[in-house]
Amino acid sequence: MSLPPACSATSTSRLSDSVYELYNPGVESVLDVVFFHGLQSSHTSVPHLSTWISSGSHKEVWPQTWIPQEFPGARILSVEYDASISTSPTHGRLDLYLTAESLMHNLIFAKVGQHPWRPVILVGHSYGGLVIKQLCVQAHFSESLHRSDKQIARFLNSVTGIFFYGTPHHGSSSFFTPNGTKLKDASPLLDYVKLLCADAGRLHEYFDALRVNYKWSIAGVGESRPTTFMLDAESQNAVAVSREMIVVEASARYGDFTVEHEDHISLCQPESRTSNTYIRLTSFLQSNKVNRRRLPDNLQTVPKMAMSLHSDLLVEVQKILRTGPAAVALCGMGGVGKTTLAKLLFNELCAEYEYTCFIPRCTDMKNTKEIEDKVNSSMHHLGKQLTQGVEKWNPTDLRQQTLLLVLDDIDNGSHVAFLQDIVLKNDCANSRYIVTCRDRNILNSLDSCVFDVKFLNPESSTKLFMSYAFPYPTEPSPSLNKWVPKIVAKCDGLPLTLEVIGTYLKTKVRESIWMECLQALDEAKDVGRLDDKLWAQLRVSYDRLGSQEKEIFLDAASFFSNSSWKLREAKACWRVLYGYKDIQWQTLIDLSLVYDVTEEKSIQMHEQLRSLGIRLASGWGTGGRCRTWTPKNVPSRFNSSNYNESIAEGQFYSNDPGSSSTDMGTHIEGIIPLLHEHSMLLDLRDIGQMKKLQYLDSEVFMRNEVGGKLPKNVTLLRLRGDVNNLHDLVDRGLARSLAVLDLRAPLTCLPTTVSDFQNLEVMKFAKCLFEDLPEAFGQLPRLRHLTFRWCENLRSLPEAFGGLSQLQSLKLKDCWSLEALPDRFGNLSQLQSLKISGELSQNCLRASEICPSYKAW
DSSP states (O other): OOOOOOOTTOOOEEOSSSEEEEEOOSSOOSEEEEEEOOOBSOTTSOHHHHTTBOOSSSOOBHHHHTHHHHOTTEEEEEEOOOOBSBOOSSSSOOOHHHHHHHHHHHHHHTTTTOSSSOOEEEEEETHHHHHHHHHHHHHHHOSOSSSOHHHHHHHHHHEEEEEEESOOTTOOTTTTOGGGOOOTTBOHHHHHHHHHHHTHHHHHHHHHHHHHHHTOEEEEEEEOSOEEEEESTTSTTOEEEEEEOSSOHHHHOOSEEEEESOOTTGGGSOSSTTSHHHHHHHHHHHHTSSOGGGOOTTOOOOOTTHHHHTHHHHHHHHHHHHHSOSEEEEEOSTTSSHHHHHHHHHHHHGGGOSEEEEEOOGGGOOSHHHHHHHHHHHOEETTEEOOTTTSOOOGGGGTTSOEEEEEEEEOSHHHHHHHHHHHHHHOOTTOEEEEEESOGGGGGGSOOEEEEOOOOOHHHHHHHHHHHHOOSSOOOOHHHHTHHHHHHHHHTTOHHHHHHHHHHTTTOOOHHHHHHHHHHHHHTOOSSSHIIIIIHHHHHHHHTSOHHHHHHHHHIIIIITTSSOBHHHHHHHHHHHHOOOHHHHHHHHHTTSSOOOOTTSBOOOOHHHHHHHHHHHTOOSTTOOOOOBOTTTSOGGGBTTOOOOOOOOSGGGOOSOOOOOOOHHHHHHTOOEEEEOTTBOOOHHHHHTOTTOOEEEEEEEEOSOGGGGSOTTOOEEEEEEOOOOSHHHHHTTGGGTOOEEEEESOOOOOOGGGGGOTTOOEEEEESOOOSOOOGGGGGOTTOOEEEEESOTTOOOOOGGGGGOTTOOEEEEESOTTOOOOOGGGGGOTTOOEEEEOSHHHHHOTTHHHHOTTOEEO
């Protein structure tokens, strides 16, 4: 029998006299895999490596190179011992008993089986399998290994499984003695193996009793092809003695066993990673990489599909946790799966730590004392819950002990301060901390790696929804099947919504119910107790906002979101209304209530948050106030489509105190944003009654002198119609509040009082008939964005135009009569964007000098 020599490029680390480290993950390993070689025809080889060399074209020690790629957190070890079947002054003399005694000493010295949670899997080829069995039996019965019982017990308790390659569990008449051939210089070890094989039944009986006691998993493979046996294989006198079966199936069969089309040597030398002898081992490692006998009591319950839905992020976060930093924060909106992911991570990692603790819903604990008490009462040691006063548990016991702590849904500085105090007191570099949070701003003072938990993609969303709506092996009926993609799309990748809606529809077969459910998502209605299961969960972040931030959110949800208005125009209004500062918008971003977009983009938010915001804004009723109208909640008196004016009432949607009066006048007076559509039967008198109106976006053709009819609080105004001057907008007091003006009308002139629009930041004109602008136009101190479209009569811009000190963008589209830019145009120091189309664009040779971003439109 011949084994190939070890690869010259192989590098190992010797941990003790007999134990070599083939791979170390670089951090605290989660699994130890130890390889035991078989008998060797010559002591000149390196058996702890050469036994495990792949048989493919690229020779490599496959436990060292293949397994770490599939189990990056595992430590791979290989042991060496005297197993030569020929004698020499230094080899071929020891017996199995002495080998087992020495190996136990060396394995314990290498910390194998000494971590309370790290499982150990033993892999043996041929005689190496007998070494494993003798090692375990001897460790159990012997008291003369010069190590405390505690260390030996730890080792035996840490072993979760043993995998055998061609091991003669029940003896073998031809085991290394084919046809009774006498071996030159045969060692005493070979004679001992003969006796061992003859008495294999007794060793196997002892070992199998231990297997039952320690609940070890057993698996293995056996050969089905004869092996060519060589004498003096590494010399010029090598002789092929015979070809025959070394270990027959009857002797090798034990546990989860399969017979492979290999001989005794190739059995542990797979050709590639697709070889069945390798796949069998990796499957065994996968199923036994957790010490099941010591599963902690505080494992968290997670949905069955959670692992597959979050697999990529789970792997990424685990990698970070094993390499640093010590803390990881999972951030995102409510219902996105932060807690589920934290539970998965806890379940995957808890077996690696001596102390573990998972604290749900920290948001319910408002001060340090409450959360400290909760941690102390929920702490587990080696998987068992500790009780203060009963097991003498004291928080000081945590010092320099490995700790895995999860704080779910932290929402204030005291939670962060508590965690920082725990980190300081624990003082252990190998401890890890996981927090979930809706507010990214809270995490600023925490030294952590922050992960934004993303929404599910359409494919994963569909799988999750179907798992709840159709949990049994049945397909939805054709009438319901068409509603699945619609509802999944409306859920917008939010796991909470997919779960709640899917569960509600599980037993619903009527198509009308599915249609009603889709409408409920669109309008944030209470169908199937969605108020408690969904909307209340999503509202948590909203309730944490200050009063002005709530108004900003409701404005964004009910008016600006998914509209043609840009974030910069919303901010211009908020500066007038709320003394807006960027920190207020950042708060909404940090709480995941809105998406982080640039000012040139439209405001975006999750579908369910937008629906919730609209419902909150529309929630008149007892103690409530209607602040917005949409086509579906406009009272029938003002709605040509005759929608039902009734909407859900109740304190849940009555965040703001207000009149309980239900007369229509009160409803009109409370309107803040109005998207005036053709379906709304509103005249100027109705709009004039909206005393709190702040945003008016009208697509309806309006008649002259509209300014006198508008409330004085309007900050955003978009008008279409027969408006020929702006005098009334100034005279009626609108000038002090207006921040955004978008006018598409045959306006013939601008008044000299246009300079009264001191808060105006955005101004857009389309199809206006004026020929020039007054000099006072240059006295708009806050004007940042100016657009002229199809103003075909506009001939010139005033010289005072250069006085627009804050102007950042100017667009001139198809203003065919405009011939030149004013001389003082170069004084626009803040101008960042200039777009021109028409005849003027051909003559603006110096435009690129004035504004580097100049583009011909």
